[in-house]
Amino acid sequence: MLVILIYSLYFGAFGQTENAEKSCIDCHSGLLNQPFIHVAAEDDCANCHLRNENKHPQANVKGFSLQDELPQLCFICHEEYTKSHIHPPAEEGECLMCHSPHASGNKSLLLNNQPYLCSQCHDLDIDDKKFKHIPVFDGNCQTCHDPHQSNFPSFLKKEKSKICADCHENIKTEFGLKNIHPPFENDCANCHASHASNNEKLLIERTPDLCFNCHTDIQSGIESSLVVHKVINDSKNCANCHASHASNQYKLLIQEEKQLCLSCHNKTIITKTDSIKNIKQMLKKGNHIHSVIESDGCVICHNPHYSDNQQLLVGKFPSGNYTNGESENFELCFFCHDSGLMENKIDSTVTNFRNGSKNLHFVHLKGPKGRNCNLCHNVHGSVNEYHLMDKIKFGNWEMPLQFKSVQNGGTCNTGCHEKKSYFRQSLN
Numbered sequence: 147m148l149v150i151l152i153y154s155l156y157f158g159a160f161g162q163t164e165n166a167e168k169s170c171i172d173c174h175s176g177l178l179n180q181p182f183i184h185v186a187a188e189d190d191c192a193n194c195h196l197r198n199e200n201k202h203p204q205a206n207v208k209g210f211s212l213q214d215e216l217p218q219l220c221f222i223c224h225e226e227y228t229k230s231h232i233h234p235p236a237e238e239g240e241c242l243m244c245h246s247p248h249a250s251g252n253k254s255l256l257l258n259n260q261p262y263l264c265s266q267c268h269d270l271d272i273d274d275k276k277f278k279h280i281p282v283f284d285g286n287c288q289t290c291h292d293p294h295q296s297n298f299p300s301f302l303k304k305e306k307s308k309i310c311a312d313c314h315e316n317i318k319t320e321f322g323l324k325n326i327h328p329p330f331e332n333d334c335a336n337c338h339a340s341h342a343s344n345n346e347k348l349l350i351e352r353t354p355d356l357c358f359n360c361h362t363d364i365q366s367g368i369e370s371s372l373v374v375h376k377v378i379n380d381s382k383n384c385a386n387c388h389a390s391h392a393s394n395q396y397k398l399l400i401q402e403e404k405q406l407c408l409s410c411h412n413k414t415i416i417t418k419t420d421s422i423k424n425i426k427q428m429l430k431k432g433n434h435i436h437s438v439i440e441s442d443g444c445v446i447c448h449n450p451h452y453s454d455n456q457q458l459l460v461g462k463f464p465s466g467n468y469t470n471g472e473s474e475n476f477e478l479c480f481f482c483h484d485s486g487l488m489e490n491k492i493d494s495t496v497t498n499f500r501n502g503s504k505n506l507h508f509v510h511l512k513g514p515k516g517r518n519c520n521l522c523h524n525v526h527g528s529v530n531e532y533h534l535m536d537k538i539k540f541g542n543w544e545m546p547l548q549f550k551s552v553q554n555g556g557t558c559n560t561g562c563h564e565k566k567s568y569f570r571q572s573l574n
Contacts, residue, residue: 173203180249186223187248194219194247216241229295235267236294244293260287261341275342280313282341289313290340310334323392329360330391337390354383364451371452376417377410378451386410387450403443420457425526432527438482439526447478447525464518467540471516479519488512494570499532501555501568522547 170191171178178187186193195210202209212219216239217227227237235243244263245255256263261270264287272278281289290309291301302309311317320326329336337356338348345352351359358365368374377386387406388398399406412426429435438446448458456465461478469475473485486496488511494503510517519525523533530536531551537544538560548559552567559565 177248180246180251182251182253182255183249184247184255215239227295229297231297231299231301232295233293233301254288260285270341272342276344277346277348278342279340279348306334317391320389320392324394325396325398326392327390327398353385354378357384367452372454373456373458374452375450375458403445404439407444422457428524429527431529432524433529434531434533435527436525436533467518467521467538468515469518470514471512476511476519488516498570499568500570502570502572506568 194213196213198209198211200207200209213222217236218239220241235241241247244257246257247255250256252259258266261272261282262285264270265272270282272282281287287293290303292303293301296302298305304312307317307321311321320330335350337350339350340348343349349356354365368378377383380386387400389395389400390398393399395402401409408426408429411422412424414424415422429439444450445460447460449460450458453459455462455478459478461481462475463478464475471488473480473489476485476488484496486493487505487507489508490496490505491508491512492503493505493508494500497505497507499506510522511519521538522535524535525533527533528535530549534549535547537546539545540561545561548565550557554571555567555569557565557567
């Protein structure tokens with residue numbers, strides 16, 4: 147009797163056949179023949195299965211039932227759902243949509259590798275994309291997402307910015323900078339695709355079009371202006387000058403403004419219509435630098451994006467050596483300088499370039515063939531007082547200016563006229 151009792155207890159659960167010596171594995175040998183085995187299944191089938199009243203085996207009839215309905219059965223071992231967002235398959239007990247209950251060739255007993263498993267329900271739109279987010283490419287959706295539950299949208303494991311910062315450590319530094327780009331501060335997905343993109347850095351759109359989604363005023367100005375800064379249309383475009391995320395500089399510039407401009411204008415630049423001199427060298431050599439450059443930088447005279455004026459100037463300024471001597475043609479200069487400098491024939495206050503009270507700027511600038519300011523002055527800087535140049539270029543001829551400052555005035559001896567002197571006050 148004791149032997150019969152022991153035999154019944156040992157084989158009662160899984161030996162419901164006439165040949166009771168057989169175990170589950172004898173018939174179901176393939177269930178655990180995988181690299182990753184469910185611990186509960188490897189330990190004992192009875193952890194999940196219970197014998198019912200049906201004889202086993204027999205065709206189309208199950209001799210065993212689950213210990214409990216899903217997901218309650220899983221909760222015997224696994225954590226129950228307590229967070230605000232629950233993945234619908236998990237909430238509805240459809241655990242087997244993603245997991246094998248016995249064994250799998252994939253980690254976490256998944257039925258297929260990520261992201262292919264996820265894409266059965268989610269349109270990830272990644273297959274035809276040129277650039278894939280590394281976790282997606284490596285099949286690690288769980289780097290960012292919890293597949294069961296989360297307190298964050300899209301089942302993210304953390305706030306989005308914190309998740310990004312886990313891999314992109316520069317983000318932590320950028321959030322500490324003085325000026326933060328609002329889209330970056332708000333949500334990385336404002337500019338970057340989370341999974342895949344046809345654009346580098348997973349941008350949702352190529353720049354500068356991406357930037358124009360917010361900066362419509364810049365786009366409008368570029369599209370309607372006669373002159374556009376060349377760097378806007380090269381491969382780096384906006385990133386030539388601006389940081390995408392954050393900066394300690396005004397307007398998210400990647401360097402202090404003047405240094406930034408001089409990082410390109412450190413050589414002669416030839417364009418289709420003009421030749422731009424080496425400004426950095428000019429300023430380095432100059433003992434007398436135009437004061438607005440020192441105080442306000444380049445943008446006091448130049449629009450860094452676009453303009454209807456030559457050389458991206460913010461106001462009208464004539465080209466060439468001669469021009470119609472009207473003050474409106476010199477709008478740029480008169481943002482700072484008194485227009486009486488060229489309009490007042492007699493004046494003893496608006497300029498020091500005068501013979502007594504005779505305004506010599508008026509003499510040079512007025513009339514249908516007025517001299518341009520840059521005929522005598524270097525608008526950036528010079529080794530000479532008053533930003534005066536050593537030589538004036540007429541075609542291939544570099545004409546010496548030969549200006550000399552004297553007490554109370556100066557002398558000039560150019561190819562334009564014989565040597566002449568001026569004195570602000572009479573020497574008598």
